[in-house]
Amino acid sequence: xxxxxxNINGVQQEIDVDPSTPMLWVLRxxxxxxxxxxxxxxxxxxxxxxxxxxxxxxxxxxxxxxxGEKPITTIEGLSENxxxxxxxxxxxxxxxxxxxxxxxxxxxxxxxxxxxxxxxEAEIETxxxxxxxxxxxxxxxxxxxxxxxxxxNA
Amino acid sequence: MTLVKTTYNRRSFLxxxxxxxxxxxxxxxxxxxxxxxxxxxxxxxxxxFDINGFLKIADxxxxxxxxxxPEIGQNVKTAMxxxxxxxxxxxxxxxxxxxxxxxxDIFTRQxxxxxxxxxxxxxxxxMAGATxxxxxxxxxxxxxQVPADEITTNEGILSHEAxxxxxxxxxxxxxxxxxxxxxxxxxxxxxxxxxxxxDRKNVDGLDIITGKPLFGLDIDEEGMLIAMIVHPxxxxxxxxxxxxxxxxxxxxxxxxFPIEVYPEGVxxxxxxxxxxxxxxxxxxxxxxxxxxxxxxxxxxxxxxSKPESSSDHDxxxxxxxxxxxxxxxxxxxxxxxxxxxxxQVIERTYxxxxxxxxxxxxMNFFAHVTSExxxxxxxxxxxxxxxxxxxxxxxxxxxxxxxxxxRMGGGFGRRLYGHFGVEAAVISKQMQAxxxxxxxxxxxxxxxxxxxxxxxxxxxxxxxxxxxIAWHVKGAGANDDLVFENRFPAGTxxxxxxxxxxxxxxxxxxxxxxxRSNFIAGxxxxxxxxxxxxxxxxxxxxxxxxFDRAINNPVGDPEKNDYDPKRYAGVLELVKEKSGWTNGGKxxxxxxxxxxxxxxxxxxxxxxxxxxxxxxxxxxxxDCGIVVNPLSAKNQIEGGIIDGIGHATYSEMTFENGKPxxxxxxxxxxxxxxxxxxxxxxxxxxxxxxxxGLGEPSLPPIIGALANAMYKSTGKRYYNQPFISEKQVLx
Ligand code: FES
Ligand code: FES
Numbered sequence: 084x085x086x087x088x089x090n091i092n093g094v095q096q097e098i099d100v101d102p103s104t105p106m107l108w109v110l111r112x113x114x115x116x117x118x119x120x121x122x123x124x125x126x127x128x129x130x131x132x133x134x135x136x137x138x139x140x141x142x143x144x145x146x147x148x149x150x151g152e153k154p155i156t157t158i159e160g161l162s163e164n165x166x167x168x169x170x171x172x173x174x175x176x177x178x179x180x181x182x183x184x185x186x187x188x189x190x191x192x193x194x195x196x197x198x199x200x201x202x203x204e205a206e207i208e209t210x211x212x213x214x215x216x217x218x219x220x221x222x223x224x225x226x227x228x229x230x231x232x233x234x235x236n237a
Numbered sequence: 238m239t240l241v242k243t244t245y246n247r248r249s250f251l252x253x254x255x256x257x258x259x260x261x262x263x264x265x266x267x268x269x270x271x272x273x274x275x276x277x278x279x280x281x282x283x284x285x286f287d288i289n290g291f292l293k294i295a296d297x298x299x300x301x302x303x304x305x306x307p308e309i310g311q312n313v314k315t316a317m318x319x320x321x322x323x324x325x326x327x328x329x330x331x332x333x334x335x336x337x338x339x340x341x342d343i344f345t346r347q348x349x350x351x352x353x354x355x356x357x358x359x360x361x362x363x364m365a366g367a368t369x370x371x372x373x374x375x376x377x378x379x380x381x382q383v384p385a386d387e388i389t390t391n392e393g394i395l396s397h398e399a400x401x402x403x404x405x406x407x408x409x410x411x412x413x414x415x416x417x418x419x420x421x422x423x424x425x426x427x428x429x430x431x432x433x434x435x436d437r438k439n440v441d442g443l444d445i446i447t448g449k450p451l452f453g454l455d456i457d458e459e460g461m462l463i464a465m466i467v468h469p470x471x472x473x474x475x476x477x478x479x480x481x482x483x484x485x486x487x488x489x490x491x492x493x494f495p496i497e498v499y500p501e502g503v504x505x506x507x508x509x510x511x512x513x514x515x516x517x518x519x520x521x522x523x524x525x526x527x528x529x530x531x532x533x534x535x536x537x538x539x540x541x542s543k544p545e546s547s548s549d550h551d552x553x554x555x556x557x558x559x560x561x562x563x564x565x566x567x568x569x570x571x572x573x574x575x576x577x578x579x580x581q582v583i584e585r586t587y588x589x590x591x592x593x594x595x596x597x598x599x600m601n602f603f604a605h606v607t608s609e610x611x612x613x614x615x616x617x618x619x620x621x622x623x624x625x626x627x628x629x630x631x632x633x634x635x636x637x638x639x640x641x642x643x644r645m646g647g648g649f650g651r652r653l654y655g656h657f658g659v660e661a662a663v664i665s666k667q668m669q670a671x672x673x674x675x676x677x678x679x680x681x682x683x684x685x686x687x688x689x690x691x692x693x694x695x696x697x698x699x700x701x702x703x704x705x706i707a708w709h710v711k712g713a714g715a716n717d718d719l720v721f722e723n724r725f726p727a728g729t730x731x732x733x734x735x736x737x738x739x740x741x742x743x744x745x746x747x748x749x750x751x752x753r754s755n756f757i758a759g760x761x762x763x764x765x766x767x768x769x770x771x772x773x774x775x776x777x778x779x780x781x782x783x784f785d786r787a788i789n790n791p792v793g794d795p796e797k798n799d800y801d802p803k804r805y806a807g808v809l810e811l812v813k814e815k816s817g818w819t820n821g822g823k824x825x826x827x828x829x830x831x832x833x834x835x836x837x838x839x840x841x842x843x844x845x846x847x848x849x850x851x852x853x854x855x856x857x858x859x860d861c862g863i864v865v866n867p868l869s870a871k872n873q874i875e876g877g878i879i880d881g882i883g884h885a886t887y888s889e890m891t892f893e894n895g896k897p898x899x900x901x902x903x904x905x906x907x908x909x910x911x912x913x914x915x916x917x918x919x920x921x922x923x924x925x926x927x928x929x930g931l932g933e934p935s936l937p938p939i940i941g942a943l944a945n946a947m948y949k950s951t952g953k954r955y956y957n958q959p960f961i962s963e964k965q966v967l968x
Contacts, residue, residue: 117448121454125903184646209911218876
């Protein structure tokens with residue numbers, strides 16, 4: 084066990100866990116932020132996506148010991164009231180079915196739009212290919228991302 | 238006007254009771270989910286009045302509607318309350334929705350499965366709304382001393398024109414709860430619907446996109462431990478022994494022990510499905526610690542029955558198709574003679590592998606079992622049956638067992654089988670502590686309860702004019718006999734023979750989104766395409782000719798035929814028109830199927846990218862009667878289409894000596910964004926018929942449309958799923 088101070092959603096959090104613990108479980112079991120989801124644990128599904136600095140990363144692969152000073156943002160901290168342009172676009176398109184994958188989709192999409200604010204359809208498909216939606220909401224996800232991109236550029 | 242008898246269990250009426258703390262609780266969830274405007278805050282209710290178990294009305298006119306059925310992503314949590322709100326006649330903006338707990342005194346069929354929630358709930362939900370409205374009117378009539386039939390309602394307002402009196406529902410709610418429950422109530426005419434048939438967004442949308450703890454896996458209770466299981470590594474194996482010393486000493490680990498989930502003599506329900514009788518439980522402080530302990534744990538297993546490999550399944554299914562049933566499932570005319578006289582005979586065999594459900598949220602359940610009572614909470618499609626099994630397993634009376642339902646991260650049939658709830662209860666009982674049972678993805682994928690592997694042979698005979706004169710279908714499946722003998726094309730062909738066989742397998746199987754249909758439709762609709770081509774006919778015209786036959790001159794007893802040929806033809810004609818169907822040129826396929834009481838026809842355009850199909854567009858025509866919420870109905874249709882395309886193209890579960898080869902998403906391929914259809918457009922037949930299922934019907938036929946379009950592009954027919962094997966895609 085070791086002590087870590089993490090900056091999560093703008094709040095300093097002290098925790099005492101094994102250094103090999105993935106951030107996914109630190110967030111879910113220790114910090115009690117359960118918006119970040121477990122889907123596969125092996126970097127295949129994207130349900131666990133969070134932001135480390137500006138980058139979308141898979142928290143199931145990010146050990147707590149490798150985070151350092153970098154700020155972490157989870158779905159709970161993406162916006163104050165669910166009004167990030169990507170979240171708003173998700174509401175507009177009524178994207179979700181079961182909803183389980185959507186936090187990961189939104190976190191990946193929001194980081195992607197930061198790096199490419201005017202993407203083509205093909206670029207969206209490539210960027211989002213690592214996020215599985217078992218319910219098959221892919222066409223709506225794509226529409227929502229295009230909507231968010233347009234609203235951000237407006 | 239439709240009058241329905243009210244059929245409540247009278248115990249369910251808590252007359253005029255103000256719910257202790259109800260306003261508080263609801264106020265909170267309302268605040269959290271809607272970000273109220275200042276006007277809304279001003280109108281926060283002080284008191285709530287329970288009208289009939291289905292709904293509560295607050296003193297200020299706000300309404301809470303209980304959604305009785307489990308929510309697995311099919312969006313009944315929006316649609317079912319919409320039906321109540323329609324008959325209650327309220328403004329949808331004044332409605333909040335809560336998930337009801339299991340309560341069979343009030344609600345009938347609290348089960349998600351078979352696309353039946355809306356179909357079976359339709360009348361009782363309408364009745365609940367209409368009854369409440371009736372009682373509100375009665376209360377106003379008494380208060381104003383005017384005849385009830387002169388009182389009208391409009392979006393939560395009661396009015397009496399002659400005396401110029403009006404009140405909102407909230408003002409009458411308390412009195413309404415004390416009114417007599419009417420013997421029968423009038424329901425609205427379809428043409429007067431204001432909420433049903435309109436697009437309404439998912440009531441949980443904001444909670445989903447902000448990461449609120451909605452799911453079973455998100456449960457966190459005071460003093461709760463995490464539990465994981467280790468199940469046999471192969472089908473045909475059972476628990477023998479283990480050495481727990483070193484693992485028990487690992488950080489955070491509280492205990493490791495074998496559990497008997499279903500000891501000898503317990504009364505199991507169908508919903509226990511492929512639940513494994515004996516498992517190993519690992520209990521600890523956190524999920525990661527349990528995962529580490531699971532890895533380190535050495536368990537000895539022993540053979541309980543002969544282990545099977547995929548090649549065994551394939552050979553055994555083929556063997557079954559080469560036998561002849563003593564008693565066919567259906568027989569019209571004389572196929573033997575007809576085939577002899579046919580100008581052309583076509584025979585093809587189709588196959589599909591086992592599939593895992595792979596709900597995005599793995600199986601899990603919370604349980605707190607003490608000697609006094611059992612409290613369970615989690616994602617299960619069949620809470621009522623879970624409760625029954627628990628009575629037997631825990632040896633505890635029904636009244637002492639409480640089950641709460643959470644939102645589910647996908648179902649697809651998997652959560653019909655609530656063995657994980659039983660496992661959680663047994664572990665909690667042993668630990669004397671609240672526990673949350675968590676399956677790893679690997680546990681989930683290798684547990685079993687799969688879509689069965691299937692094989693089917695079709696044989697068709699055509700006369701010189703290209704008319705279908707004989708049809709012979711023979712199907713076999715693992716633990717499932719596959720063929721629906723009275724579905725299309727039964728009733729359209731003079732000489733018809735259907736045979737079905739079951740392969741007994743120790744690989745456990747269960748219902749998987751649109752059971753059987755999820756394979757049959759693709760096989761049958763590809764075969765029809767091939768037969769139409771041999772007949773030299775357009776594939777849509779060929780099918781329409783068959784439906785004409787079933788409409789005008791059906792073969793056999795038309796009552797026996799399990800479909801309505803007019804509605805079938807209706808969706809085909811609709812999709813033909815909408816897609817601007819032409820049979821030449823494009824890589825385009827068509828398909829139609831009927832299941833779960835709904836009719837679907839699809840046209841699909843694709844381009845091959847290498848050997849991988851990329852669907853450019855799907856046109857989907859659906860006849861599911863009245864569409865309660867078109868916005869989410871379309872979402873279900875799109876999901877089913879993507880699901881069908883994905884599994885038929887990429888997915889399979891295979892076995893080597895009973896051991897599942899695929900354990901996670903690195904080897905089990907699911908469809909992804911780059912492989913998904915670029916566009917899906919859905920159309921509904923508007924016929925005012927009572928609504929039927931939508932969670933499943935769009936999936937089965939799309940596999941046929943896909944195979945037929947792939948043929949157009951590659952010149953090759955696709956008989957065996959997955960059409961593109963994983964090796965080809967992953968390289
Ligand atoms: S849980 Fe991290 S990628 Fe699937
Ligand atoms: S909405 Fe269910 S997995 Fe994406």
